[in-house]
Amino acid sequence: MEQEESQGIIKNPTSKNTFKMIAFENAFNQVVQHTLDLGNETVALLNSTGRILSEDIKADRDFPPFNRSTKDGIVIAFSAIEKGITRFKIEGVLSAGMPQQSLSTETNCLEIMTGAVLPKQADTIVMYEETEIEDGWATLKNIPKKGQNIHGQGSEEQKGAILLKKGTEITAAAIGVLASVGKKDVLVKKLPKICVVSTGNELVEIHETPLPHQIRKSNSLSLAAALEKVKIIPTLLHIADDKKTIETELEKAFSKYDVVMLSGGVSKGKFDFIPDALANLGIEKIFHRVAQRPGKPFWFGIQKEKQKVVFSFPGNPVSTFANYHVYFLPWLKKSLGLEVEKESVILDEAIQPHPSLTLFIQVTTQWKEGKLLAKTIKGNGSGDLVSLALADGFIRVPQGGEEIAQNTVFDFIVAS
Numbered sequence: 525m526e527q528e529e530s531q532g533i534i535k536n537p538t539s540k541n542t543f544k545m546i547a548f549e550n551a552f553n554q555v556v557q558h559t560l561d562l563g564n565e566t567v568a569l570l571n572s573t574g575r576i577l578s579e580d581i582k583a584d585r586d587f588p589p590f591n592r593s594t595k596d597g598i599v600i601a602f603s604a605i606e607k608g609i610t611r612f613k614i615e616g617v618l619s620a621g622m623p624q625q626s627l628s629t630e631t632n633c634l635e636i637m638t639g640a641v642l643p644k645q646a647d648t649i650v651m652y653e654e655t656e657i658e659d660g661w662a663t664l665k666n667i668p669k670k671g672q673n674i675h676g677q678g679s680e681e682q683k684g685a686i687l688l689k690k691g692t693e694i695t696a697a698a699i700g701v702l703a704s705v706g707k708k709d710v711l712v713k714k715l716p717k718i719c720v721v722s723t724g725n726e727l728v729e730i731h732e733t734p735l736p737h738q739i740r741k742s743n744s745l746s747l748a749a750a751l752e753k754v755k756i757i758p759t760l761l762h763i764a765d766d767k768k769t770i771e772t773e774l775e776k777a778f779s780k781y782d783v784v785m786l787s788g789g790v791s792k793g794k795f796d797f798i799p800d801a802l803a804n805l806g807i808e809k810i811f812h813r814v815a816q817r818p819g820k821p822f823w824f825g826i827q828k829e830k831q832k833v834v835f836s837f838p839g840n841p842v843s844t845f846a847n848y849h850v851y852f853l854p855w856l857k858k859s860l861g862l863e864v865e866k867e868s869v870i871l872d873e874a875i876q877p878h879p880s881l882t883l884f885i886q887v888t889t890q891w892k893e894g895k896l897l898a899k900t901i902k903g904n905g906s907g908d909l910v911s912l913a914l915a916d917g918f919i920r921v922p923q924g925g926e927e928i929a930q931n932t933v934f935d936f937i938v939a940s
Contacts (some may be wrong), residue, residue: 540541545815548920551824554810555851558826559859560782560833561716569702572694574755575712576860584705586678590624591642595673597651598662599643601630602670610664614657616901618643631882633662649673691861704785713860716833718758720747721774723788723798724765724839741838743844750848753940756854758785778805778832785852786823788839798836799823807834811823814925816882818843820852841879842912846884849918849939869898869919869936877924884937886915898936915939 533817550774564578600612613632618625620639627634627645634643648668655798656663685700702710730740744760751758763773777784786798799812807825814822823836835852837844854864869889887898901911919934
C-alpha cells in the first residue's frame with residue numbers, strides 16, 4: 525500500500541480492481557466542513573428539551589423578584605434586638621403567595637413561611653427551632669444576625685441579565701429557567717428532516733419469518749432509534765435492489781428531506797447501485813471508501829444548491845452503527861453550531877494497530893480510581909449485532925506497525 529499524503533488518499537496499485545481510499549482524518553474533516561444551516565423554528569416549551577437555543581434568554585425581572593424567606597420561623601425588625609428586646613408578640617402569619625405585608629411595630633413579629641415576601645419594616649428571620657412560642661408570644665433562644673435567612677431581591681440575577689446563552693442545549697433544568705421568564709414558546713435551531721433508506725432484496729420486515737436466504741431489517745431501525753435520541757424522528761424507506769427503482773425512490777426522497785441516510789448498496793458488488801444512482805441525481809460525491817475498519821465503503825456526498833446531504837453507510841450492522849457515531853453525530857453538532865468535543869479512555873490492554881487502516885474497536889468501559897478504563901470486545905466482525913449491543917462505544921486506533929502498550933489513552937466515541 526502507498527499513501528498520497530497531500531490528498532489523504534490511500535490506494536492499492538496491485539489490485540485488478542483499482543480503488544482509492546481517503547484517510548480517516550481527511551474523511552472526517554470533509555464531513556464536518558459540509559454542514560447545513562436550516563435556520564430556526566419556534567417550538568412549545570415542553571417540546572424543546574434537547575434542542576439548541578437560537579436566542580439569548582434574559583431575565584424579565586429580578587431573580588428572585590422580591591426579598592423572600594428561606595426558612596419557616598418568625599420575622600422581626602433587628603432594631604428591636606439592638607434595644608435588648610427578645611420577646612415578641614405575634615401579630616399574624618405570612619405564607620408564600622401573599623402580597624407584601626407590614627410589621628406594625630418593632631416590638632411585634634410575624635410568623636413567616638419559606639418563600640413568603642419579606643414584610644415592610646422587618647429585616648431578619650429567625651427559624652422556629654431558635655424560638656419558643658407560647659400564648660401568642662415568641663421568645664428568642666439566641667441572638668440572631670441582622671438580615672439572616674433572607675433571599676435578597678436580585679441576588680441571583682438582575683432584570684435584563686442573560687440567563688441562558690444562544691447555542692445552549694435545553695436541559696430539564698433549563699426548562700425551569702425558561703418557564704420562570706414566561707417562555708411558553710422557544711426559538712430553537714431547526715433540525716434536519718431525515719429519511720433513513722435500507723436496500724437489499726434479502727431484507728424482510730421484523731414481523732415476518734425470513735426464508736433461509738433472508739434476514740430481518742435491523743440497521744434502519746437502529747438508526748431510527750439513535751436519531752430519536754437527538755430529537756429527530758426519521759422517515760423509514762426500503763428500496764429493492766433495482767437500478768431504476770432506486771433512482772426513482774431516491775429522487776422522491778431528495779424532494780422532501782434534508783438528509784438521506786442509506787444503509788447498504790455502496791460496496792463493490794454487482795447489485796450495489798447506490799453510487800451510480802446518486803451521481804445520476806446530481807449528488808456530488810465528496811468521497812467513497814475510507815481507510816478504516818469497520819465501515820470502509822462509506823460514501824458521502826452533497827447537493828449544494830438544494831442543501832442536501834447524503835450519508836451512505838455500508839450494510840453491515842457494526843459498520844453502520846460506527847459510522848453514524850463517528851461521522852453523523854459530529855456533523856449534526858457542527859450544523860447546530862455546537863463544538864465537537866473529544867472524549868478519551870484508557871485501554872486496559874495492549875493492542876495491535878493495522879498498518880494502513882484506522883480501526884474502530886468496540887469496547888466496554890468502567891470507572892476505576894477516577895479513571896475511565898476500556899476493554900475490547902472480541903466480536904465476530906462487522907455483522908455481529910450481539911457484540912454491538914454489549915459495547916459502550918468505540919476506541920479509535922490510528923494506523924501503525926508497532927503494538928500499542930497497555931494503559932494508552934485513545935479517542936473514545938460513545939455509542940448508545
